[in-house]
Amino acid sequence: MKRTLLKTGDGSYTLHIPEWDEQYHSKHGAIAEALHVFIKEGLYHWLSENATSKISILEIGFGTGLNALLTFLESEKHSWSIEYTGVEAFPLGEEEYQKMNYSEMLKTSEEVFLKLHNSPWEENVIVSQKFQLRKEQKLFSDISAVNNYNLIYFDAFGIRVQPELWTEDIFAIMYASLKPKGVLVTYAANGNARRAMQAVGFRVERLPGPPGKKEMLRGTKS
Numbered sequence: 001m002k003r004t005l006l007k008t009g010d011g012s013y014t015l016h017i018p019e020w021d022e023q024y025h026s027k028h029g030a031i032a033e034a035l036h037v038f039i040k041e042g043l044y045h046w047l048s049e050n051a052t053s054k055i056s057i058l059e060i061g062f063g064t065g066l067n068a069l070l071t072f073l074e075s076e077k078h079s080w081s082i083e084y085t086g087v088e089a090f091p092l093g094e095e096e097y098q099k100m101n102y103s104e105m106l107k108t109s110e111e112v113f114l115k116l117h118n119s120p121w122e123e124n125v126i127v128s129q130k131f132q133l134r135k136e137q138k139l140f141s142d143i144s145a146v147n148n149y150n151l152i153y154f155d156a157f158g159i160r161v162q163p164e165l166w167t168e169d170i171f172a173i174m175y176a177s178l179k180p181k182g183v184l185v186t187y188a189a190n191g192n193a194r195r196a197m198q199a200v201g202f203r204v205e206r207l208p209g210p211p212g213k214k215e216m217l218r219g220t221k222s
């Protein structure tokens, strides 16, 4: 499917899929959305609730690598040890990820962002002492990990274009892959998605959303 570059409200780029009229991130700000949904309401939340500085994260849709880059930068600021797994069926080509302006916007060297993308798939890669990356190229429905992650960044395309990813079947896979007290965060606030999360066992909270969005969801494995 064709993907074109789009500048979002905070100046950071995202990718636009004309065929679906869908973006990889919020038009109101790709970095702003990721910082709010995944870093603040996901990473900081989980670490504040759990007396450890070691965390294992699963990202649903590695895509542009923005969430991985932001999480890496957080590991540098704190004494956190992060194991990060990004699942992605349709990786970006080099000509696509080279155009993203995240390193420039975040005032960090391009080296790390390129390392995240150039790391081999299906291998554990030591990006730094505090950040290990594993990228797995497969469909979300083929995830078979059980009791493995503390936190899931659920960053699939919206329910309008991929309703099959916001179902009890997919959320049951997510729930099983989490350890007890594990958390799933998503930018979405859709009622059907929320009910599917609840049906598989998540305790779901509705939280204030990122810029341009009233609400988002956070589920906790009870």
Ligand SMILES: C[S@@+](CC[C@H](N)C(=O)[O-])C[C@H]1O[C@@H](n2cnc3c(N)ncnc32)[C@H](O)[C@@H]1O
Pocket (backbone or CB within 6 Å): 023, 024, 025, 060, 061, 062, 063, 064, 065, 066, 067, 087, 088, 089, 090, 091, 138, 139, 140, 141, 155, 156, 157, 158, 162
């Ligand atoms: C909304 S984008 C977000 C990507 C990423 N988190 C980012 O910040 O760029 C959703 C991602 O899920 C991937 N994807 C869509 N359907 C998938 C599926 N069934 N299995 C695995 N990956 C899928 C897409 O290729 C895309 O990279």
